[in-house]
Amino acid sequence: MNAPESDALVPRIGRAIRDRRKASGLTLTQLAQQAEISVSHLSNIETGQSIASLPLLSKVASALGISMAELTRDENRLVAHSGRLPTPGEHWRILSHDDLETRIAAGDFAAGAELAFPFPLEGRDCFLTVLSGAVKVTVDGGEYSLGQGDAIDARSAAILTIVVADDARVVCSTSPSSRDTGISG
DSSP: OOHHHHHHHHHHHHHHHHHHHHHTTOOHHHHHHHHTSOHHHHHHHHTTSSOOOHHHHHHHHHHHTOOHHHHHOOTTOOOOOOOOOOOTTOOOEEOSOTTSSSEEEEEEEOTTOEEEOSSOOTTEEEEEEEEEEEEEEEETTEEEEEETTOEEEEESOSOEEEEEEEEEEEEEEEEEOOSOOEEEO
16 A cells, blocks of 8 residues: 555544444444544544554444444545456356445356355355346255246355256356345345
8 A cells, every 4th residue: 555545544544434424323322432532532533633442443333333344445436447347158247346345246158067165154144036038046955946037145145056957147146144034035
C-alpha cells in the first residue's frame, strides 16, 4: 500500500465507525462501553487522530453488529473487472474481481460432466442458476434437478457437487455466509 492510501485509511475507518454508530442510534459513550474502550480513545479513532489496533477494531465492529470487512471497506474505490461468458466447451470462467467479497463464475459443460463448485464453500453461501440445459445439484446429501432458468441458493453448505444431465451453461456465485442454514430453490 502506498503512503497516500495508508494515510487515508485511518480517517476513512474513523468516519465509517462514526457513520455506523450514528445510523445505529448509539452515542459515543454507549459504543465505547459496548466495545470496552474509553470514550476519548473512541473519539480519537472516529476523528482520525488515533490508529486502532486490529483487536480493538474487531471489538468496535462487533459492538456495531458488523464485520471487520464492512468496517474497513473503501466505499469510494471503484472495483471493476471485465470478462465474458465462456464459449461452448469451455469450463469455469471467473467473472468477478479478486478484491470483491462476492465471487462469480460461469461455465459451459457437456452432458455427463461431474463438477465441484468452483469456489471454496467454508463460511460462504452459494447460488447457482442454469442458463441452459439441465443439471443435478447435490447439496450436503440432498439432490435437486435444475433446468433452464432454475436456481438454487444454499446457505452455509459444506459439500456441493454438480452433474450435468444435458449440455448446460451455468452461472454461480459465493458470498460471505448469512449464517442462516437452509436451501431455497
